[in-house]
Amino acid sequence: MVYLTRKAEFSASHYYHNPDFTPEENQRIFGKCNNPNGHGHNYTLEVTLKGDVNPRSGFVVDLKQLKEILNREVLDAMDHRFLNKEVPEFANRIPTTENLAIAIWQRLAPKLKAAQLHRVRVYETPDLFVDFYGEA
C-alpha cells in the first residue's frame, strides 16, 4: 500500500451565519466571521489517496486523471467563488473549514475509481487546517 498526496490551491470568500441563531448569538459564536459581506482565504487542499502500485504503470493513480478530477469537482466549483452563495452544499451548511473538508470528500470519493481516498486536508491559513477521513 502506497499513499499519494496531491496539492491544489483555491481562493474563495465566505461568512459564518446560522439563521436559527439570534443576531447576538451569531456575533458571539462567529465573531468577525459573521460579517455578512464575507471575507476570503487562500485555501490549500491536500488530497491523499492510498492503493497498491500498479505493476505495469508503477502508479498508485494517474496524476493527470487525479488533477482533472480535482479541477472539475473542486476547483471549478469553488475557486474565486463566494462559498455561501455559489456552492450548493453551503446553502444550508456553514462553510467552515470542517464542512469544506467534508464537502470536498463527498465530491471526490465517488469519482475516484483507481485508488481509495484516504484523507482530505484543507488549510484555511498556514496556521489552521482540518483533516477528514470519511468517518461518520
Place this chain on the structure above:
Amino acid sequence: MKAYLTRRYMFSASHRLHREEMSPQENIATYGKCNNPYGHGHNYALEITVSGSVDETTGMVCNLTDLDGFVEREIVERFDLQNLNVLPEFARDVPTTENLCTAIYDILRRGFRNAHLEKVRMEETMMNSFEYAGGAEIRR
C-alpha cells in the same frame, strides 16, 4: 461527522540540556552544544490537533476562540520568552523538545474541555519535530 482540526502557534524560549546526575564528560557526550552552560534559544512552533463531531449548528469541531484563549493563557503565557530550565515543569526533567511536547500535552489533557485532544506536535527548528498523542498511535 468526525473531523480533526489543527492549529499552529509560535513561542520562543531558551533552555540548556544538562543532568546533574551525569559527569561533565557524560553531559557533553550526550547533549553536545546543547550543554553550553549559558543555554540557547529556539523559536518553537506548536501544533495542536483536536477532534470531534462537527456541530451541525456551528459547523465547528470546537470554537477557535476557546482553543486560542486556552493556549494563550495556559501555554504561551507560561513558556513564551522564558528560560525553560527554571520552570516547575522542568525541575526534574531535562527540557528537551520531547519533554516539552509531553508537558504541553498534559496541560491540554487536564484543562481543555471543548474538544478531544488528539496530539501535540512541536518543531524545535525547521529541521526537527516531535509528536505525542498520550501514548496512542498517531494517525496519518
